[in-house]
Amino acid sequence: EVQLVESGGGLIQPGGSLRLSCAVSGFSVSSHYMSWVRQAPGKGLDWVSVIYSGGSTYYADSVQGRFTVSRDDSKNMLYLQMNSLRAEDTAVYYCAKEYSSGWYFDYWGQGTLVTVSS
Amino acid sequence: DIVMTQSPDSLAVSLGERATINCKSSQTVLHSSNNKNYLAWYQQKPGQPPKLLIYWASSRESGVPDRFSGSGSGTDFTLTISSLQAEDVAVYYCQQYYSIPPHTFGQGTKLEIK
Numbered sequence: 734e735v736q737l738v739e740s741g742g743g744l745i746q747p748g749g750s751l752r753l754s755c756a757v758s759g760f761s762v763s764s765h766y767m768s769w770v771r772q773a774p775g776k777g778l779d780w781v782s783v784i785y786s787g788g789s790t791y792y793a794d795s796v797q798g799r800f801t802v803s804r805d806d807s808k809n810m811l812y813l814q815m816n817s818l819r820a821e822d823t824a825v826y827y828c829a830k831e832y833s834s835g836w837y838f839d840y841w842g843q844g845t846l847v848t849v850s851s
Numbered sequence: 852d853i854v855m856t857q858s859p860d861s862l863a864v865s866l867g868e869r870a871t872i873n874c875k876s877s878q879t880v881l882h883s884s885n886n887k888n889y890l891a892w893y894q895q896k897p898g899q900p901p902k903l904l905i906y907w908a909s910s911r912e913s914g915v916p917d918r919f920s921g922s923g924s925g926t927d928f929t930l931t932i933s934s935l936q937a938e939d940v941a942v943y944y945c946q947q948y949y950s951i952p953p954h955t956f957g958q959g960t961k962l963e964i965k
Contacts, residue, residue, distance in 0.1 A: 780954040791952040836948045837891035841900035
């Protein structure tokens, strides 16, 4: 059974850092494209970042230079390191598996809430 | 980036009636090499993550009731629920995967019972 479980969210002051984790079971993160998608309170879905099976990474313009996506193949984990956090980064962050080579999202985690506030 | 625009923003439909949600992309998502539309639909209920309903614009994901159908090509797409059930109350999103990254989503359509 495929499962994605995010953790690491919480309340953080502006300018602070946080690392989100996504524990994956049922498939190997190293074999699939894995994304982070966020959703601000009461708002729509906003793609954040992807790591390809080959290791290439891409980011939304809004987080480029501040966020870093990575994975640990031995632990089957996905991570999102978030630095220089801003109030507008407040959102539920989902990890999601992309079907095949970067198509639609066939599995999603339950999400972890990040609140950036003083 | 491809911009996805959904209409309407919200919709109220009576139980058993048809619900129709539209999605328009700022450029074509039809790939000429395979004649496939790189367009998906998701359903999101309160407090839950999105759930994949439709991919390739009209292919239903396994386990999705057949009252859900997708249609359209190029830049204009439609999600139809043929007979609305109470459990279909949700926000629905379209997403293009033709030109990625970035994946881009529509703003969402909130579906309620009239």
